[in-house]
Amino acid sequence: MSAQPPAPRAVLDGIPAYVPxxxxxxxxxxxxxxxxxxxxxxxLPSALATISWAASRTNLYPGIFPDQLTDALARKLDVPHAHVVTGPGSVGIYQQIGQAMLSPGDEVVYAWPSFEAFPIVVRMAGAVPVEVPLTGETHDLDAMAAALTPRTTMVLLCEPNNPTGTAVGAAELKRFLDRVPSHVLVVLDEAYFEFYRGPDRPDGVDLHRDRPNLVVLRTFSKAYGLAGLRVGYGVAHPRIAEAMRKCAVPCGVSRIAEQAALAALNAExxxxxxxxxxxxxxxxxxxxxxxxxxxxxxxxxxxxxxxxxxxxxxxxxxxxxxxxxxxxxxxxxxxxxxxxxxxxxxxxxxxxxxxxxx
Missing domain, CATH: 3.90.1150.10 (Aspartate Aminotransferase, domain 1)
Known part of the structure; x- marks a missing residue:
């Protein structure tokens, strides 16, 4: 009998741990x-009351997908039900995107420093990160566009950016999206959408309507104050959304998280x-x-x-x-x-x- 234990995938050796x-x-x-x-x-008290009620039913599995929340988000955002995806926070949805859309050797362009999950998701899929330095503290969209090659499969973009808090604004974002080839997926992370009050604030959900290659991510962790319950959502066109659902963990959004998110929407x-x-x-x-x-x-x-x-x-x-x-x-x-x-x-x-x- 061999004394050699099972070895994890070699790609994991180069992946940084997500330690905030x-x-x-x-x-x-x-x-x-x-x-x-x-x-x-x-x-809020209304959310706490809902959490207490939902906790009394934790002996039961939640739905495979949080259908009540999906319906509520589709109505709020004025998008078809089939465009809404959910997951345990935005990070959970990033993992779904990586599994659904990336193959070994694909290039993924993103700014750096930016969201710490980016290199983890990319390398986990065996894809190649292409990190474009910020200009000062802001995305250099011209340099990101220049970094696109025939091997580019995906672009990851935070608006506003984490960790610098800066934003490029709607006009520059639209100009950049128009330069990205239609076969390249753009993931627009709007985790801080509700805190962005500037006059040039883009709305990714509106931008996605006529851009089939755009996926928009938002979360209940920040403005809605439900970080501990882990519930995020995304908006994508049906073919991509369905692929992401296939890669989701069944029952990944708990009943408590779903009901708390619904209560938060009602108290928006x-x-x-x-x-x-x-x-x-x-x-x-x-x-x-x-x-x-x-x-x-x-x-x-x-x-x-x-x-x-x-x-x-x-x-x-x-x-x-x-x-x-x-x-x-x-x-x-x-x-x-x-x-x-x-x-x-x-x-x-x-x-x-x-x-x-x-």
Whole structure:
């Protein structure tokens, strides 16, 4: 009998683990989670009541697909039922896309730095990542278009971008989409759609109507405050949507997640008021840090980006000493979630102390 154990696929050796923040010793006193872009507000009472009811039925399997939620989203977005796909968060849908649409050797173009799941999904499929550097903190769409080759199968694009919070706007996005060949799939990630209030905000769902090669992803994790329940959705034309469903984990969206998402949709006006308060905090925080002399680009999300370069680890460590846990991109910058007013006040005062050398 051989003593050699089974070996995982060799491609996994080159795939980075998806670790949003390395484990760190807890700071003394109160800690604030500012590293996962979570909504700092708890679910609304109506959503909590629905969650409690759905939890009483967890002895039963949910539907293979969350049909009630699919119907509600189709009505809300004014798209055919067959265009809606769901999954356990946007990351779950990315895995469906990778399985359905990528083959070994395919090239996938995306900006970098951008969503950390991109290289994982691409390499898991045996495809080839083509990473195009940002211009400053923003997508270089001209360079991305120039990176397309006959081997390109897919383009991944965050609007606004994660981790920098920047956006290219509707006009530039449309111009780019018109340059992508029709046989190349474009995945447009709009996870922060509700936080994007600029006058040039694109609407991917509208853009997809006459673009069969466009898939649009959104989530209930951010603005709707249901990150812990893992429910995301996408909009695609039927042939692609059906392929993605074939690759979905059966019952991948739980009954609790489905019912909570439905309750959130029913309370959308109240939730969007909450989003408005988070946006106001974002702008207050950005203006305060700007007055201190920090460079903080404009953001269309629920987080801010601080391009600190080689100083990133030092500043992150100092923040952690005060209980402020942020996402560090070593040698590049910090992504800081807009938290509660108390957390934001502490962040402002801590960064002021760092700036003055105290």
């Amino acid at each position: 923040k390395p484990p760190q010793p807890p700071a003394a006193g109160t800690s604030y989670r500012l590293f996962l872009n979570e909504n700092p507000c708890p679910p 006006d109240e939730l969007l008021e909450q989003v408005g308060r988070i946006i106001a905090e974002r702008e207050r925080l950005r203006e305060a840090l700007g007055r201190q002399g920090w460079s903080v680009p404009s953001s269309e999300t629920n987080f801010l980006w601080m391009p600190l370069g080689d100083d990133s680890d030092r500043v992150a460590a100092a923040l952690e000493q005060r209980g402020l846990l942020v996402r560090t991109f070593s040698g590049t910058g910090l992504r800081i979630t807009v938290g509660s007013p108390e957390a934001n006040d502490l962040l402002i005062s801590t960064l002021a102390d760092l700036r003055s050398g105290r």
